[in-house]
Amino acid sequence: MSFPWAKEYTPQNGFTKFLDERLPLPRLVYNAVGAGYPVPRNLSYFWNFGVLAGFCLVLQIVTGVVLAMHYAADAGVAFASVEHIMRDVNWGWLMRYAHANGASFFFLVIYIHIFRGFFYASYKPPREMIWLIGVVIFLLMMATAFMGYVLPWGQMSFWGAQVITGLFEAIPLVGESIKVWLLGGYAPDNAALNRFFSLHYLLPFVIAGCVILHIWALHIPGSSNPTGVEVKQESDTLPFHPYYTAKDGFGLGVFLLIYFAFVFFLPNVLGHPDNYIEANPLSTPAHIVPEWYFYPFYAILRAFTFDFILPAKLWGVLAMFAAILVWFFLPWLDKGPVRSGHYRPLFRKFFWFGLIPCMAVLFVCGGAPAEEPYVMISQIATAYYFLHFLVILPIVSSIERPDPLPYSITEAVLGSDKKAVLGENAEPAGA
């Protein structure tokens, strides 16, 4: 599964030899993130975000397990138990702020990771499976984050649960029953809170399982790289350790600096003040918004305001789910022969001047109140979003003339490659 020049693990002493013959765990680690994993030598800092996402997952699980030791999932005391954590539990405030902001930073990291994938077309063969598992992880993260936000049982928790489960009402005929089934009642209450807690505790471990599959699938073809040219020879690669452990270590430090600045000095900016008011089923906050990382999808949901054959609400729900599901089909929508956006002039223009502004607009509009001009702007952005992935990407990828590619990673890095054969420079990636 690896390149022929990958270093082989050699046990150093009796104990590791004993272990290697019975449970070759050190060998597994060596081949996965050690010197036994050859990685393209030209990875940029955008390739740090996979490791950072893994770090975030561990951080969330560790702080989450700790919080669960003090949290009580009961509609009567949930809010008070969170305040108990904030006020009385030793370092409880740190655990909770670390967990709440950790969720935000996890999504930040994941969005950068995903958009890295968009720009460098990391989803292209032979890496489709990595991409598909990645989208599954993203969906699981969204479910976990949503249920976690319900747990403090503040106003936004309650009304978020009400609104999101209300989406299912849009399904014809069975929608109402599905909502009641999901909540175990007619409105969010104890039953809903308890099942959300149970699933919020379970899903991160499902995510961890998917992450293992994600990494496993990654190690079959090996990492992609900024040129999109496949690894051809040993000089194209470096062992993961120490080169990328050192680079990831530095990246982790920078990440932690920003993260800690939020945890210790701006712990509530990414949250919403209304969630410091205990849930009140009889009074709705003036304007309900999800956490920031759901804004784009919330904007898409709200963009559909006109009943065209189907009710507007159903259109919104379908579009919101379609907006993520479309990512599953990217490997087959983008048929261009070249991966990296660096060598795809037209694709690159649509990425920087189409997709990125479109997402930025959706982020802003999703957090804005549902009034003009935000609704109209988000409608234009939503239209572009679907056009980009489903119409522009397939067309651009089939008509575009890519720029000439370097012969190899070595050439891209060193400026020349002794093995480069004249005339082969335009050879497409993966060929």
Place this chain on the structure above:
Amino acid sequence: MIRLVGMLIGLGFTFVVLLAFGVGAYTAATEEVEPQAGYAFHAEPHAPEGGFASDGPFGRWDQAQLQRGYQVYKEACAACHSLGYVAFRNLADLGYSDAQIKAEAESYQIPHYDPSTGEVTRSAGLPTDNFPPVAYAGLGSPPDLSLITKARGDGTNYVYSLLTGYEDMATYANEDGELLTEEFPEFQVGEGLHFNPYFEGLAIAMPAPLQDGQVTYAVDENGVAPEATVDQMSQDVAAFLTWTAEPKMMERKRTGWWILAFTLFATILAWFAKKSVWSAVKPKREDD
């Protein structure tokens, strides 16, 4: 095939959302949106002169101010607003002694449910008790104040601005200098409500709770008692409610500096380590 189906779906969603856009644009163009006094004349919270001692990354509690704020809370707010997440023992943070806290707790009657009689009895509070609930019979529903400064945007300044923001509606002008009574001559404050531009909808059920000289401040260590102006009392109670909302705030900021300093140090080391590891193989990049 996937691409054909995808294109149709994409065009379908685009068509529907653009249809919604068209309808929305038509409505926006043909129907006048009534300007609302609640938006045009709503005032954003502002800080008092000099701000609060707890502000910013180097903020500290001003214990004397917190004690004054507690006094204002007790004398002006406590009749209607509870403080349910705060325990009497927490008052130690404000610099009160154990005996003072015990006396403070005993001055409150705490309801207890007695399962053997099925009745709720009241007894003097203990330091371990939280502030008791407050029964309020009247217009509006006074919120618990324990978390109020976290439950409102820019909460500390909001509390201060709200308390000092009871203005005369007839002469109230917004930041642009427009008079409310001129721009919205028909705007009225509802029955039993009071004009306050910092409150949503410009009308609040709570009448102005503070008047100049309402409390008598004790003399501080300099031998002077601060003058109990509305502004002073509002600042003090806002500072107190910042503490009730997050008693661990200073612990948080102090820890934060240590952690940031260490992380910065470790990151710089990591940067040099990375450079040293890569020095052998890192050539000058000639592209991009």
Place this chain on the structure above:
Amino acid sequence: MATTTGNPETSEAGTEEGVRRRDFIEIAAVSAAGIGGLAMVYPLVSQMSPSADVLAASTTELDISELQVGQAVKASFRKQPVFVRRLTQGEIDEANAVATDSLRDPESLEDRTQPGHEDVLVVMGVCTHLGCVPLGAATGENKGEYNGYFCPCHGSHYDTAARIRKGPAPTNLVVPDYTFTSDTTIVIG
């Protein structure tokens, strides 16, 4: 943090076939990561010790003005039962009649009460064997062979001074720290 940045570096650096010298800066960086990781463990461990509200509720004040001679009350101290008994003269004599040296855990009744209040016996209602709650505090309960307390779990018998006399318990029922703040009020803890 230590596992993602520190461990691979320390465990693998030796396999570099001596080509790369492990210089000071790398060791320093890995050590910093390790220290940071360890520092992060501290709050994770500390959060499990009693929280501020539990620590604040660690004393119990008890009014014993209603306690009649020969009666006992069960109170709660740090979420554990505590027995307060006003001994009869007969019980006091019975306790003093035993030679202290002959006991498994030699203590006299005097050692176990406070001067001036020798008739008030305050003990934790937690059997020193395995932590069951002994019987004998409420009227009509089995007081055991020595007329004090009896633990039904494994048959430990305590005498009128709540000293272990028979059965597996190693020591007498524990007398908690307490003080009389008035003739009729005790504060435990």
